[in-house]
Amino acid sequence: MRVLGVDPGLTRCGVGVVAGTAGRPLTMAGVGVIRTPADAPIGDRLVLIERGLEEWLDEHRPDAVAVERVFSQHNVRTVMGTAQASAVAILCAARRGLPVHLHTPSEVKAAVTGSGRADKAQVGQMVTRLLRLDAPPKPADAADALALAICHIWRGAAAGRLQQAVAQHRAVRTQEPAR
C-alpha cells in the first residue's frame, strides 16, 4: 500500500509518500513541501497548491491520501488558510477516485510515538527511525506528512483487523442456530 500524507498549509504544505503494510518495515518513497508566496492572492496560492499536489499524485500514484483534520480552536486566520489548503488536497484525491482519510494531529502523534501529546521533535525522531532515514526530514511539515501516511497505514490495518474480527464473530453467531 502506498499512501500520500498531506500536512495542509498555505505557506508550507507538507507532502510525504510511504509504502508498505502494517507489521513490516515501511519505506519512504518521497517527501517535500509545496510552498506558496505569502503575498500572493489566495486564489493563486490555491492554484499553486493544486498544481503541486497533482504533480505528486502523478508521480507517486498512491492508493490512498491521508490529510490532517483541521480544527478551528487555534488562530482564526491560520485555521482558515489550513482549511482551504486541506480542501484542495481532499478535492485532488477525490477527483481521482482515491480514498481520502482525515486524521487528527493527536491520532497521528499517538500512532507514531505512542503519545498523543508528543512534540514536533519526537514525531520527527520516530519518523526517522521507522523509515530508516539518516536524519529527520525538514521542515517539520514534511515530517508531519510522513507521520500522517504512517498513521494511515497502521490505523487502516487496525480497522481492517477489527472489521474482520466483527465479521468472524457475526458469522459464528449466524451459524449457531443452525447447529
Place this chain on the structure above:
Amino acid sequence: MRVLGVDPGLTRCGVGVVAGTAGRPLTMAGVGVIRTPADAPIGDRLVLIERGLEEWLDEHRPDAVAVERVFSQHNVRTVMGTAQASAVAILCAARRGLPVHLHTPSEVKAAVTGSGRADKAQVGQMVTRLLRLDAPPKPADAADALALAICHIWRGAAAGRLQQAVAQHRAVRTQEPAR
C-alpha cells in the same frame, strides 16, 4: 460587467450571476443552488461543488467572481465546511485567471440594504427590487449569492472612483513643481 456571486456551503452553495454597471439598473443573468448530500464523503461533496461551479462558469463566462468571506466565530463544524466550499470556489475562479474578491456578510448587507445588520428577509427584498424580480429568490443562499454579485459591482465602482481620484490628485501634484 458580469459577476458570479457564490455563497459557499457544503449542503447548499448559492450561485447568482448579475450583469451591469454601478449607477445603472442591474440585470439577473441566473440564480441557483448547488446541493450535495449531507451523508456523502467530504471529498465527493467537494467534487460535486467543483463540477457545479464549472458549469456555471462555462455557461455565464463572468468577468469576476465574488465569494463570501468566511469567519470562524460561529459553529466550528459549519465553518470548516463553508471554508472548504469557498476554497473550491476561489480555486475554480483563479484557475481560469478570473479576479476573485471576498466580501464579508456585513459588507454585502450594507451595500444592498444600507445596513450591515440587515436580516435575510431584508436582503431578499432589496435583491428582488434591485434586479426587478417577481419574488425573492429561494432559498436564502441563492438570494445571498445575488447580493454578493451586486455588492461586488457597486464596491468595485466605488474603489475605481477612489483610485481615479487618487491618480488625478497625484498627477496634479506631480505637475506643480514644473509650473
